[in-house]
Amino acid sequence: MRRALFIGRFQPFHNGHLHALRYILERFDEAVIAVAAAQYNYTADNPFTAGERVEMIKLGLGDLYSRCYVIPVDNISNNYLWPLHLLSYVPRVDTVFSNNSFVQELFKILGLETLETPVLPGVSGTMVRRLMAEDGDWESLVPSSVAEFIKRINGVERVRGLLKLSVRVQGERF
Numbered sequence: 001m002r003r004a005l006f007i008g009r010f011q012p013f014h015n016g017h018l019h020a021l022r023y024i025l026e027r028f029d030e031a032v033i034a035v036a037a038a039q040y041n042y043t044a045d046n047p048f049t050a051g052e053r054v055e056m057i058k059l060g061l062g063d064l065y066s067r068c069y070v071i072p073v074d075n076i077s078n079n080y081l082w083p084l085h086l087l088s089y090v091p092r093v094d095t096v097f098s099n100n101s102f103v104q105e106l107f108k109i110l111g112l113e114t115l116e117t118p119v120l121p122g123v124s125g126t127m128v129r130r131l132m133a134e135d136g137d138w139e140s141l142v143p144s145s146v147a148e149f150i151k152r153i154n155g156v157e158r159v160r161g162l163l164k165l166s167v168r169v170q171g172e173r174f
Contacts, residue, residue: 004028005093006117007086007103009037009125011046012150013056014142016123021064023118024097031068032090033057038072044166047129047159052149059145083107132159 004024008017010033024031035057038050048056050072057070073089076082083106087093096107097117104114123141131138132155139147150156 001030002028002095003030003032003091003093004115005032005034005090005096007034007036007096007098009040009046010035010053010057011048011125012128012142012155013053013060013146014123014125014128016120016141017057018060018143019120019123020097020117021061021068025064025067028095029067032093033068033070034086034090035070035072036086037075039074042158042162044129044159044162047162048155052153052155056146056149059149060143062143062145079106083110129159129163132156133163 004027006021006024010017021031021033035050035053037046040046041049041052054070054072057068058065061068069091071090073086076085079102083103087110093112095113095115096104097115098104098107099117099119107114128138128141130136131141138156142150
């Protein structure tokens, strides 16, 4: 049984994440999806809770969900210890997928294979959140089941409100 680790914030789960997980599951028996920065929510960059992100991932994966573990993991400030911290929350993995060279190096120190995550051009969490805030076509960038979930929890309004608050706070002098 070969198992790969895929780490992300999933703010929100989008078609790029789904594309990457399809790629991973073509090559591995199972995927462990680490929902990083689980302690952050209700901010402009992290509008959704860890629980909401877990639900989005399950909805977005559909039938692929049966081959995945989805585990929220809080971040810690010590970069050297962060991979050990994360690995203590998840089942054993053989390979780590990441496009962040620093993250790759941290896991290589532990002797794990690291591979590049395939990217779907033009799709990112930042782009989805920006389009939500600007009343753009964000729905085409996420699985339809995820779009319905986000609407059901008033996620678009939350993203807009948090972005306005963030801009207002950044513009004030302290």
